[in-house]
Amino acid sequence: MIRDLFRYIATPAPPAQRRLGYLRDSIWLQSRAHRCRAAWAPHLAASRDVMRAAIATRGRRDTVVVLGSGLLADVPLAALTDAFRRVVLVDAVHPLATRRAVRALAQVELLTADLSGAMALLTGHASDLKPCLPPVCAEPGTDLVISANLLSQLPIRPVARLEGGRRAYGPWTPQDGDAFGRRIVEAHLADLARLSAQICLVTDLDETEEDRAGHVVERHDLLYGVALGASDHAWTWELAPFGEIARGRRLLHQVAGFTDWRP
Numbered sequence: 001m002i003r004d005l006f007r008y009i010a011t012p013a014p015p016a017q018r019r020l021g022y023l024r025d026s027i028w029l030q031s032r033a034h035r036c037r038a039a040w041a042p043h044l045a046a047s048r049d050v051m052r053a054a055i056a057t058r059g060r061r062d063t064v065v066v067l068g069s070g071l072l073a074d075v076p077l078a079a080l081t082d083a084f085r086r087v088v089l090v091d092a093v094h095p096l097a098t099r100r101a102v103r104a105l106a107q108v109e110l111l112t113a114d115l116s117g118a119m120a121l122l123t124g125h126a127s128d129l130k131p132c133l134p135p136v137c138a139e140p141g142t143d144l145v146i147s148a149n150l151l152s153q154l155p156i157r158p159v160a161r162l163e164g165g166r167r168a169y170g171p172w173t174p175q176d177g178d179a180f181g182r183r184i185v186e187a188h189l190a191d192l193a194r195l196s197a198q199i200c201l202v203t204d205l206d207e208t209e210e211d212r213a214g215h216v217v218e219r220h221d222l223l224y225g226v227a228l229g230a231s232d233h234a235w236t237w238e239l240a241p242f243g244e245i246a247r248g249r250r251l252l253h254q255v256a257g258f259t260d261w262r263p
């Protein structure tokens with residue numbers, strides 16, 4: 001509790017990220033990652049393996065961009081810094097641990113940005129969703145762009161804000177949550193598809209809530225019905241083992257990994 005409060009105060013984050021809850025989410029994610037470290041280890045290792053496989057297929061290695069770099073728990077930072085001249089890490093919030101990990105690495109840049117395209121709309125600075133990849137993704141020197149367990153996260157805060165309020169944001173009303181979420185997922189994929197760089201995409205697809213007998217209690221499509229096609233890697237991430245959300249329930253996510261994604 002005290003550590004979370006310290007992190008909340010000490011982590012640099014723009015006002016929009018604080019106001020919309022992204023900083024709180026980042027700190028909460030760090031705490032859950034620590035509590036669930038044993039359950040998460042296979043998922044983090046599998047994610048890093050997909051990214052390493054993507055690095056290995058690249059001939060030219062000038063710049064790599066990691067979208068949703070967060071805690072760098074599922075990102076093979078050493079493999080990236082060994083292979084690329086320049087490593088750009090992009091997230092809404094860069095945790096203190098990440099800032100410490102890269103402080104001495106001259107080739108690593110931290111870029112704080114909204115990748116959902118929704119923050120400006122939700123803070124009254126835009127009239128609709130906006131294109132959201134930072135320009136570095138489309139620079140000629142950028143050879144690899146990694147979307148690192150980010151895609152399913154992009155709609156969460158914006159949809160919760162839209163559905164939880166009594167007002168419209170641009171053309172979106174509180175009843176439009178699913179369509180709004182789907183548009184955010186589709187926009188990220190469309191933005192990636194336009195890039196000439198190789199795209200490595202790792203994302204969870206759906207969430208299953210199970211009881212101790214293995215019965216499925218609930219299931220959610222995390223991508224709002226958007227299909228990605230057949231992945232080269234697939235695994236199950238035990239996001240919340242028994243006891244994390246309830247004594248008799250656990251949450252499982254299906255994850256897909258693409259070393260060279262194209263729609």
Ligand SMILES: C[S@@+](CC[C@H](N)C(=O)[O-])C[C@H]1O[C@@H](n2cnc3c(N)ncnc32)[C@H](O)[C@@H]1O
Nearest residue numbers: 068069070071072073074091092114115116148
């Ligand atoms: C599940 S975590 C990914 C884990 C991360 N790759 C790691 O290794 O720790 C999702 C990340 O997406 C980031 N994120 C969520 N919404 C975002 C947004 N709109 N713009 C930028 N980053 C966002 C979160 O801050 C978080 O770091």
